[in-house]
Amino acid sequence: MTKLINRRPDRLQRLVLGALPFLLVAGLYLWGSEQRLQANPNDKLLPAPSKIIDTMERLAFEPSKRSGDYLLWTDTAASLQRLALGVSAGALIGLVFGIVNGAIPLAHANFSPMVTTVSLIPPMAILPVLFIIFGLGELAKVVLIVIGITPVLIRDLQQRVIEIPREQLIKAQTLGANTWQTIARVILPQIMPRLLDSVRLALGPAWLFLIAAEAIAATEGLGYRIFLVRRYLAMDTILPYVVWITLLAFSLDWILRAVSQRIWPWYHGKSRQQPVATS
Amino acid sequence: MTKLINRRPDRLQRLVLGALPFLLVAGLYLWGSEQRLQANPNDKLLPAPSKIIDTMERLAFEPSKRSGDYLLWTDTAASLQRLALGVSAGALIGLVFGIVNGAIPLAHANFSPMVTTVSLIPPMAILPVLFIIFGLGELAKVVLIVIGITPVLIRDLQQRVIEIPREQLIKAQTLGANTWQTIARVILPQIMPRLLDSVRLALGPAWLFLIAAEAIAATEGLGYRIFLVRRYLAMDTILPYVVWITLLAFSLDWILRAVSQRIWPWYHGKSRQQPVATS
Amino acid sequence: HADERSKFSVCWSIYVGWMPWDYGAQSGIVKKWADKYGIEIDVVQINDYIESINQYTAGKYDGCTMTNMDALTIPAAGGVDSTALVVGDFSNGNDGVVLKGKNKLADIKGQNVNLVELSVSHYLLARGLESVGLSEKDVTVVNTSDADLVSAYTTDDVTAVVTWNPLLSEIVAMPASTPVFDSSNIPGEIIDLMVVNTETLKANPKFGKALVGAWYEIMAVMGADNAAGKAARTFMGKASGTDLAGYEAQLASTKMFYQPAQAVDFVVSADLKTTMGYVAEFSFEHGLLGEGAADAGFVGIETPAGIIGDSDNVKLRFSPKYMRMAAEGKL
Amino acid sequence: MSLIELRQVWKSYGDQVVLERVNASVEAGEFVTVVGASGCGKTTFLNMLLGTEAPSRGELLLDGQPLPAEPDSRRGIVFQRYSVFPHLTALQNVVVAREFQMSRLLARLVGRRRRQVRQESLELLSAVGLAQSADKYPHELSGGMQQRLALAQSLINKPRILLLDEPFGALDPGIRADMHQLVLSLWRQHQLTIFMVTHDLKEGFYLGTRLWVFDKVRQDPHAPQAYGARITYDLPAGRKAEPGPAVGISLDRGDSDKVPAKLLLQTE
Amino acid sequence: MSLIELRQVWKSYGDQVVLERVNASVEAGEFVTVVGASGCGKTTFLNMLLGTEAPSRGELLLDGQPLPAEPDSRRGIVFQRYSVFPHLTALQNVVVAREFQMSRLLARLVGRRRRQVRQESLELLSAVGLAQSADKYPHELSGGMQQRLALAQSLINKPRILLLDEPFGALDPGIRADMHQLVLSLWRQHQLTIFMVTHDLKEGFYLGTRLWVFDKVRQDPHAPQAYGARITYDLPAGRKAEPGPAVGISLDRGDSDKVPAKLLLQTE
Numbered sequence A, B: 001m002t003k004l005i006n007r008r009p010d011r012l013q014r015l016v017l018g019a020l021p022f023l024l025v026a027g028l029y030l031w032g033s034e035q036r037l038q039a040n041p042n043d044k045l046l047p048a049p050s051k052i053i054d055t056m057e058r059l060a061f062e063p064s065k066r067s068g069d070y071l072l073w074t075d076t077a078a079s080l081q082r083l084a085l086g087v088s089a090g091a092l093i094g095l096v097f098g099i100v101n102g103a104i105p106l107a108h109a110n111f112s113p114m115v116t117t118v119s120l121i122p123p124m125a126i127l128p129v130l131f132i133i134f135g136l137g138e139l140a141k142v143v144l145i146v147i148g149i150t151p152v153l154i155r156d157l158q159q160r161v162i163e164i165p166r167e168q169l170i171k172a173q174t175l176g177a178n179t180w181q182t183i184a185r186v187i188l189p190q191i192m193p194r195l196l197d198s199v200r201l202a203l204g205p206a207w208l209f210l211i212a213a214e215a216i217a218a219t220e221g222l223g224y225r226i227f228l229v230r231r232y233l234a235m236d237t238i239l240p241y242v243v244w245i246t247l248l249a250f251s252l253d254w255i256l257r258a259v260s261q262r263i264w265p266w267y268h269g270k271s272r273q274q275p276v277a278t279s
Numbered sequence C: 001h002a003d004e005r006s007k008f009s010v011c012w013s014i015y016v017g018w019m020p021w022d023y024g025a026q027s028g029i030v031k032k033w034a035d036k037y038g039i040e041i042d043v044v045q046i047n048d049y050i051e052s053i054n055q056y057t058a059g060k061y062d063g064c065t066m067t068n069m070d071a072l073t074i075p076a077a078g079g080v081d082s083t084a085l086v087v088g089d090f091s092n093g094n095d096g097v098v099l100k101g102k103n104k105l106a107d108i109k110g111q112n113v114n115l116v117e118l119s120v121s122h123y124l125l126a127r128g129l130e131s132v133g134l135s136e137k138d139v140t141v142v143n144t145s146d147a148d149l150v151s152a153y154t155t156d157d158v159t160a161v162v163t164w165n166p167l168l169s170e171i172v173a174m175p176a177s178t179p180v181f182d183s184s185n186i187p188g189e190i191i192d193l194m195v196v197n198t199e200t201l202k203a204n205p206k207f208g209k210a211l212v213g214a215w216y217e218i219m220a221v222m223g224a225d226n227a228a229g230k231a232a233r234t235f236m237g238k239a240s241g242t243d244l245a246g247y248e249a250q251l252a253s254t255k256m257f258y259q260p261a262q263a264v265d266f267v268v269s270a271d272l273k274t275t276m277g278y279v280a281e282f283s284f285e286h287g288l289l290g291e292g293a294a295d296a297g298f299v300g301i302e303t304p305a306g307i308i309g310d311s312d313n314v315k316l317r318f319s320p321k322y323m324r325m326a327a328e329g330k331l
Numbered sequence D, E: 001m002s003l004i005e006l007r008q009v010w011k012s013y014g015d016q017v018v019l020e021r022v023n024a025s026v027e028a029g030e031f032v033t034v035v036g037a038s039g040c041g042k043t044t045f046l047n048m049l050l051g052t053e054a055p056s057r058g059e060l061l062l063d064g065q066p067l068p069a070e071p072d073s074r075r076g077i078v079f080q081r082y083s084v085f086p087h088l089t090a091l092q093n094v095v096v097a098r099e100f101q102m103s104r105l106l107a108r109l110v111g112r113r114r115r116q117v118r119q120e121s122l123e124l125l126s127a128v129g130l131a132q133s134a135d136k137y138p139h140e141l142s143g144g145m146q147q148r149l150a151l152a153q154s155l156i157n158k159p160r161i162l163l164l165d166e167p168f169g170a171l172d173p174g175i176r177a178d179m180h181q182l183v184l185s186l187w188r189q190h191q192l193t194i195f196m197v198t199h200d201l202k203e204g205f206y207l208g209t210r211l212w213v214f215d216k217v218r219q220d221p222h223a224p225q226a227y228g229a230r231i232t233y234d235l236p237a238g239r240k241a242e243p244g245p246a247v248g249i250s251l252d253r254g255d256s257d258k259v260p261a262k263l264l265l266q267t268e
């Protein structure tokens, strides 16, 4: 008998094994839904799949009676736009401060304690303060995302900059580079793919803050819709919205990774040498 | 002139530079508070420091009129208990699944896609589902923390397990170890300090989910108090509570690191060889 | 010290008595009245009710929809002099106490009660407990966010809730639920208002006139039993996440003042003064007036029937002035 | 019967043929050193002996039986790096090997058996010159000391075959010389059969009783992957002859427990 | 006037004295090889020449002037690892060095000057045998090719002094021999002054015109940190004599652009 630790599934086994938990969850849901609907045909908790599909069709393909919009798509567009703005702004700030803090010891001494402190403040706790400072418009939602992800991005990137072998910075100087040139040609280009990695990690929290912000102040958006129908326990809308958000999150992550692999072959080439897990 | 990149601050310079941003923020606050209080002495937005100190004294050292509790301490105890429960449970689940997924390829194939999917779902979006399953008691709050941090912990730790050099697993087998022994004596002890690292990272999100949970249903707790007094814009309570939470977060992180260094000298000895940034 | 301006913004949040503002904004009625007085009025929806009041208190909006109690405890207690420009309705069954598996209010003793703490629900509970000889010490109040009350109620943990519509009707519709006390037992005590900044109003009477004018035109449309009225109510139902039937059910437990004269009568009656006395007492007991408050009269409230509390610190004013103009057709 | 026998062994990864038609037999007690250009399949060959890779074609026999498809305690290994457990002290690194064998469930020994195993392990540590460092963690040991430890660890369960994949590749030349003496003495004392991959032909000749050179005999310039390497030379090597005299400046400054770092100037 | 002069140089880190009373002068065009036990301060010495470390006491003069306290383009360096920029192709790695010098603001050249620098760089790449790999990223190059690239990169700005810290420590012995030839030819052609640290005494004698051995002359067994190392031997080394004939099995299988990996069996 081969030891468990040495047994590797082939493609087919991997597929089957991977699909199992999903099938299990789906099966459990169907069973539970059936049970509850038999007891109470108006039950809202676990709507039948047919009901969910109806609702989604209505949200995606019928213009809303109130505004004439196709709700699913306007919600998605609004949320993605906020997410994109927030994450881009966060990434930019993270990049600038990360590089400055990582490359210039004086700047590190200056900003790093503040960044550490800010990164420890749970943004949810200062939500009320944020809304008061930034109002309730689009700005506030974007700012919540920025505040939520930027301290971590800065700390991440400054660490990545510090991890660039000192040999390279010395080497650049022996080739005649000044501080600015070293940053522009040695540090920045090496940090870019790492920025993308960090951004991918930050997307999880970004979605969280987006939804929290939309729950409090918005008139459209995925989080808004979930929040709105939550009062009526409209699980036929909530569940597919959650699935949809998950799908969007997955696609975003996938796209970012693909982009990174295309633009920075040297970065991924390097990790190709070590076996990379496909978790 | 030494290049900026080569200029390193000494202890005193570091202290001064690091304190500057804090002084700046404090100064800005004092100025803003003064301005607003001149315009409206009852203004609640930026209370005077004296007011904040009064409020904190009352919350910390005077029993509340309604319940007779010392509010700051009961809130802190309640929140820390929830945090500890949630994080411990998350760590335990993360450890078990992380090791199983990382060490046993068949388990990886089985669970990993589900874990990845779950980690992409923003927990805030499924709050109603959580309440329906877990009720509104302490359990639900702890579960929200667990759901919020565990998928990330699992992915983190399974990655850490996979990164254990294959040579060591082979070596263990050539010494006669079976799967179970390899996990117990080679993988588990090497993963423990990494678990602590991951837990330290997860504390940020854990605080977030704790506060979100307490905002939704509670009778005490730091997040509860902040969201309750938000109803009458009592910034004199909110601001010191935020500072207090930040301090708690900082202390927890510090304690965990100190514990790790004491228990696992080999782990920290290893990184001692590379210069470690003190960001 | 507020200046004369031509641009204003007011905010509102989703609630049966405030949906007309959304309709007025979407249908152009508000713009029509603003144009008439040569000003601009922005009507902004805010999801989170408390956040909308906070925003108003912080000075980001010139007016905001809120209840009488919140008007006292948030802006007025925060030193922002506020005037109840439009008294739109009072809750007449729209807020209620619901028990699971029990059928009279006295059974609430010893239970956990889930509600939005320090809100009108809390006030309603206090009044209810009083009516059966209990006090707040006999129950445990669990602060629960309004959006989550419905899903929370489906769990076994939750046996007693106090809430408002539309959540209330969702909860009552669930099995084994009995409403045991509601706002129709204390008529006229939970009042839904459009509150505006007093100084802004003083400096800009046009702002008040336009808002009040628009409001009563909306009322005329929505109160009518014809196709246009039905369309308006359907719109409001949809916007609040339900449908015509659901919305009309909520209206049924709301005493809307469709006519300005009704509202004027309500405001000038001595009952309002009594009610606000209760509310101030409740707020003081719960610390809502702030630590600086020595007694329930710390914040003065001006009603046509007289001032309650500190007349040197009047921060909340009920004035029938503009509604009376509407009643007299002078807008 | 030979200890190890290879019959027409092929190994390919997809299209790429790494080894082709390898035939050989090795008797117990031989010391086979393996050299060859980088990437020619030396590690792959060792992996097949170890059981982590299976031949694509052909037979690989141990005592006349097909080799099991996973590592076990009959074949010990020392890699170039990562060969010891970083979370265990030197002593624990050796003890754990006995614990794996003697306590199948917990891999922990207590009481008398524990004391006995500690004693055994300490003796072996002394044999590789690590007695003084028994309670140090690997990160506190130099590269050479880590490899000594890895050797001790591999030997405590008395494997019949010892596989060494460039075990001294990461060491300084001075330290290597000491390691050579150690490996030779362990080989004699434990009556091991050793396969050792090295990049240093001189080392190969010096240490082994038999030296194999892996190389491709056929080349297709248009498809460099089409053909694999074979054992192109199978030479009797210099073992039994003792190392030639070393003359040199010795920068010996060994602390009491450190094996001295020597810089040897060899006559050419 | 000597190119480099050290006058009573001390270097200590806190309590630990690493180097003490080092005196030396080096003329332009010398090739100094430095050997010594691990940890004796060879890298520290090179760092002082480089400017990343300052002497604790004493004077370190370059052309009679105190050495600037940070690296500049007069002193090139090749480390054992991390010496090339991983995000630039081989050609870009060399071009960037010229761009640092010629475009102070953007470190980017365009147009004619760009073509000219590319041309220069390609020539230098050819000189180190990397013409065919100009568009490859470092991770696509072998260890030896990366060190060749590092040499080319260091030389394009024509430094007067070249510092090499065990540049071949991570390479296979076969590849080292090729690198030796390359360094020697670059040294002659660019008229460099070279300081090279090595662990291999033989390499030191073979390459240098002058060999320094660093060692402690005083020892305090109770306080091993109290005394630092000095230059204990300053020997004229074998340079000018050409390398002895190499006889051996050559496993040469060079692809057209790869410098062949040779396993040299040297006569003893």
Ligand SMILES: Nc1ncnc2c1ncn2[C@@H]1O[C@H](COP(=O)(O)OP(=O)(O)OP(=O)(O)O)[C@@H](O)[C@H]1O
Pocket (backbone or CB within 6 Å): D013, D018, D036, D037, D038, D039, D040, D041, D042, D043, D044, D045
């Ligand atoms: N798991 C694998 N999958 C695909 N190809 C592999 C695998 N392992 C090794 N190879 C390929 O097989 C060939 C031989 O590799 P191997 O590691 O055995 O060489 P080696 O002789 O040990 O080289 P080195 O001297 O560099 O250690 C190489 O071309 C390598 O790329």
Ligand SMILES: Nc1ncnc2c1ncn2[C@@H]1O[C@H](COP(=O)(O)OP(=O)(O)OP(=O)(O)O)[C@@H](O)[C@H]1O
Pocket (backbone or CB within 6 Å): E013, E018, E036, E037, E038, E039, E040, E041, E042, E043, E044, E045
């Ligand atoms: N930045 C530093 N701070 C403190 N001690 C240092 C520092 N750099 C080097 N040392 C110490 O100085 C001594 C000399 O180190 P150095 O790296 O110069 O030795 P080396 O001769 O290059 O050794 P090796 O042959 O291992 O490369 C060592 O004991 C080292 O621990």
Ligand SMILES: [Mg+2]
Pocket (backbone or CB within 6 Å): D042, D043, D044
């Ligand atoms: Mg190999």
Ligand SMILES: [Mg+2]
Pocket (backbone or CB within 6 Å): E042, E043, E044, E165
């Ligand atoms: Mg060194």
